Amino acid sequence: xxxxxxxxxxxxxxxxxxxxxxxxxxxxxxxxxxxxxxxxxxxxxxxxxxxxxxxxxxxxxxxxxxxxxxxxxxxxxxxxxxxxxxxxxxxxxxxxxxxxxxxxxxxxxxxxxxxxxxxxxxxxxxxxxxxxxxxxxxxxxxxxxxxxxxxxxxxxxxxxxxxxxxxxxxxxxxxxxxxxxxxxxxxxxxxxxxxxxx
Amino acid sequence: xxxxxxxxxxxxxxxxxxxxxxxxxxxxxxxxxxxxxxxxxxxxxxxxxxxxxxxxxxxxxxxxxxxxxxxxxxxxxxxxxxxxxxxxxxxxxxxxxxxxxxxxxxxxxxxxxxxxxxxxxxxxxxxxxxxxxxxxxxxxxxxxxxxxxxxxxxxxxxxxxxxxxxxxxxxxxxxxxxxxxxxxxxxxxxxxxxxxxxxxxxxxxxxxxxxxxxxxxxxxxxxxxxxxxxxxxxxxxxxxxxxxxxxxxxxxxx
Numbered sequence: 001x002x003x004x005x006x007x008x009x010x011x012x013x014x015x016x017x018x019x020x021x022x023x024x025x026x027x028x029x030x031x032x033x034x035x036x037x038x039x040x041x042x043x044x045x046x047x048x049x050x051x052x053x054x055x056x057x058x059x060x061x062x063x064x065x066x067x068x069x070x071x072x073x074x075x076x077x078x079x080x081x082x083x084x085x086x087x088x089x090x091x092x093x094x095x096x097x098x099x100x101x102x103x104x105x106x107x108x109x110x111x112x113x114x115x116x117x118x119x120x121x122x123x124x125x126x127x128x129x130x131x132x133x134x135x136x137x138x139x140x141x142x143x144x145x146x147x148x149x150x151x152x153x154x155x156x157x158x159x160x161x162x163x164x165x166x167x168x169x170x171x172x173x174x175x176x177x178x179x180x181x182x183x184x185x186x187x188x189x190x191x192x193x194x195x196x197x198x
Numbered sequence: 199x200x201x202x203x204x205x206x207x208x209x210x211x212x213x214x215x216x217x218x219x220x221x222x223x224x225x226x227x228x229x230x231x232x233x234x235x236x237x238x239x240x241x242x243x244x245x246x247x248x249x250x251x252x253x254x255x256x257x258x259x260x261x262x263x264x265x266x267x268x269x270x271x272x273x274x275x276x277x278x279x280x281x282x283x284x285x286x287x288x289x290x291x292x293x294x295x296x297x298x299x300x301x302x303x304x305x306x307x308x309x310x311x312x313x314x315x316x317x318x319x320x321x322x323x324x325x326x327x328x329x330x331x332x333x334x335x336x337x338x339x340x341x342x343x344x345x346x347x348x349x350x351x352x353x354x355x356x357x358x359x360x361x362x363x364x365x366x367x368x369x370x371x372x373x374x375x376x377x378x379x380x381x382x383x384x385x386x387x388x389x390x391x392x393x394x395x396x397x398x399x400x401x402x403x404x405x406x407x408x409x410x411x412x413x414x415x416x417x418x419x420x421x422x423x424x425x426x427x428x429x430x431x432x433x434x435x436x437x438x439x440x441x442x443x444x445x446x447x448x449x450x451x452x
Contacts, residue, residue, distance in 0.1 A: 126359015
């Protein structure tokens, strides 16, 4: 039953996802591209891109007392600026053309929840969660949806069921006829259970 | 230790910063009033002294490592430590996403997010040597998303995200890290809002009134002493965060 449902989604997604691209060159971006290659028909963003999955790369963990201003600029400022730049590069042509769009941003669940010694990543994830909330409010009037998927990346690669769940979420959120926006969807094996979400 | 210890408040010359400084002084903290506007914080220092409290006004540019180091040295060498850090300095500048220059976004991040985090990093050692304490970051209800607030909201969401991890990291040192997320607070900045925007904002609040800087100050005073509360966000928004942000138009296309 589950397999049949999954096959149906895959079949539908191929017909209903327009020119989707994945942005990011880190290991998570590559893993997601490998997980669902047929979803991402656009090797690079172009003026035809109407759906994009943005996967920021995060710097290695560093305890707060060891931070320098330069480290913070690189570990916190740069990823946030990169995400805004990627969002603008997709939505500006869409808005000018009056076309709808789909944006999904992928974050690592553990860093988004907060991990001791990795507050720079926490800052990036917290910033992106807030950014996506505002973007969903702003862009709804332009028929552009914005959602975040927080994924337990370790489990994703080790556990096929979670990988399948992530793939299913991407299929749903990138669909041309999706109306879901402003959501934070946790694809984990319980990482966030019992914890206040950010 | 001086009274309840030394509290550094950044952005102390602003409406909210001033109220926080006055409240902490009333609660027997020695308050270091940091702001770009030295003249303004000197006036507040005098007001605190007149009221029987103790304070030191200093010029502080939160974006300058040299300026931050000077203030930390003052706390360490002249005042004997640091127990409470209130990151209140900030800037409100924004635009719709499709029109927002990246330079604007970057500047807001630098002032509202990178600089407070740098100050935290630079004060952790002193706070540890002072026996622990409280870090209170003034975030914003914009953390939950506000139309037209990508830069500001991102910077404040970043503070919230960092605070959770910092709370986990610094708790063993007796340092708590929390955020306050004020909504519509009566300040010089909010006084410049167009009447229609002000009316619509007030109508969206469960309490049907604007917050006062003293509302934020009371929450800061609580968190400065609440040693069992860490990693939390306290919304001070008159119920706006449980209301409806509403921008409704269709998103799906067939």
